[in-house]
Amino acid sequence: MQARAAIRRSGVAIGAERTVGEAARIMERAGVGALAVVEDGELLGIVTDRDLVTRVLAARRPADARVDSVMSMPVVTIDADDDVNQAFGLFRTHGNRRLPVLEGRRFIGMLSVDDLLINVIGDLVDLVRPVTAEAIFGHRDSPTPAYR
Numbered sequence: 268m269q270a271r272a273a274i275r276r277s278g279v280a281i282g283a284e285r286t287v288g289e290a291a292r293i294m295e296r297a298g299v300g301a302l303a304v305v306e307d308g309e310l311l312g313i314v315t316d317r318d319l320v321t322r323v324l325a326a327r328r329p330a331d332a333r334v335d336s337v338m339s340m341p342v343v344t345i346d347a348d349d350d351v352n353q354a355f356g357l358f359r360t361h362g363n364r365r366l367p368v369l370e371g372r373r374f375i376g377m378l379s380v381d382d383l384l385i386n387v388i389g390d391l392v393d394l395v396r397p398v399t400a401e402a403i404f405g406h407r408d409s410p411t412p413a414y415r
Contacts, residue, residue: 270354270368270378271347273386278367278376280305281314281334287323288330290314301365303374304338310367310374312338344369345378351386354378 280303281290290302294316304312314334322328322337343361345354347370354366358380368376 268351268386269347270345270349270351270366271370271375273351273354273382274368274376274378275382275385276377278303278374280374282306283311283333283335283338285334286331287314287319287328287334287337290334291319291330294319299377301377302334303367303377304334305374308373310342310344310369310372311335312340313342313365313367314338315365342367346370347375351378351383354383358383 276299279293279297279299281293283304283306293302294300300317301313301315303310304314312335314337318337318339323330323332328337343357343363343366345357345366345368347368357366358364364380366378367374368378
């Protein structure tokens with residue numbers, strides 16, 4: 268499966284010049300924990316809920332501070348056409364929970380650990396369904412043919 272197909276929600280982006288207060292409100296409204304920071308459609312960085320806590324609240328920065336002053340960069344990304352299995356390695360290696368998905372240099376969405384978990388669990392449910400049916404209803408072979 269391609270990375271683009273594993274994305275479960277639209278990615279949400281914010282301009283670099285916007286404020287951290289605006290970023291927090293956008294995250295709350297959209298129900299996301301990270302925003303791609305973009306300029307002319309190209310990814311510059313990422314700002315997460317953790318960035319807002321550690322780099323804004325804990326540092327006592329004002330709500331009108333610019334997003335690009337607190338964003339994380341450089342950003343680990345995945346190409347939209349890459350196999351989603353590459354995301355597992357990137358998450359494991361870099362310890363992040365979200366990967367911006369790029370088509371060329373253009374941001375198209377955010378792939379999260381949650382997305383991968385949901386996909387893996389769905390695959391496991393599909394695999395276990397026939398085994399469960401056999402355990403509950405017994406093996407349904409056709410009767411053994413009689414020989415003369």
